[in-house]
Amino acid sequence: MQVGSRRAILNPASGDGDHADSVERLLSARGFAVSRTEGPGDARELGRAAGEARASEVAVAGGDGTVNEVLRGLAGADHLDAVTLSVVPVGTANLLAGTVGVTDRRQGIEVADTGAVRTIDVGFAGDEPFLVSCIAGLPADASLAASGELKARFGTLAFLLTGAQEAIEFDGLDITVEAMGEDGPFTWSGSATCLLVGNARKFVNRGGQADMEDGLLDVAIVERMPTGNLVAEAIGHRLLAADTDGVTHVRATELSVDGHGEPVTFSRDGEFAEHERLDIAVRERTLDLRVGPSYEPDPEY
């Protein structure tokens, strides 16, 4: 291994913030040159620097927000398809890590060093990459308002299930979605409670890990319906079932979301941005990612 080709980007403030020294020591022992972030935006700069230095491996010790920043930096340096990424989960929700079989920080360090490498799809919302999901509507808005503790206990999607949504006012999204579905072009127009676009996660049929190597995004549109009704349905199904009334499910290579002149708030792996219109697409098998043993290359649908 070339000296210096393994870099780690560590956010000491992720999660409960008590991990920095031990994680730095353990990653250093595995040959990673560790840099710490000092504030918002640093992980992106460090990701860009690692990309510009053509680092062969980048481990991210942080939560989903830090992973997304690093991803943006690597994409900015045009290095996404030439790096092997790994995640040491020290954040709050750690959705990506949990989805790819990385269960805790110790195992994450082992995976960063020796874990199996899979080449996974990367989603793009406009020019910005995402690995887990890009969502708009109720869960995105709810997670904006949510406490870290709730997020830690349930994860973002759980806001659909827990009734936390009732704490916020939500008028629905008036949107048109045009998608290139696996069975051909597809259009949906109307008032939606939420739009869920998953790369690593699927949102229907028990949820869980999506096929991350199939060049398809898992799209679910939940038609606007009375809140209590939605909660009852969702709890009844534990998750949205594909055949639930008012839920449209399609797998697509790309889609555009038009808010008819109104800004729509999207959460891209937990990072928020408003767009009146957004093009979302997947780049098939673009990023090498180290995964844990429970990662499924070919999950059932």
Ligand SMILES: Nc1ncnc2c1ncn2[C@@H]1O[C@H](COP(=O)(O)OP(=O)(O)OP(=O)(O)O)[C@@H](O)[C@H]1O
């Ligand atoms: N040294 C630092 N001090 C304070 N904040 C920082 C520092 N470095 C980065 N940040 C900010 O910390 C925030 C939280 O990061 P991160 O997403 O890793 O953790 P989390 O929110 O606990 O986990 P998750 O996203 O998995 O729920 C990010 O918005 C990032 O910009």
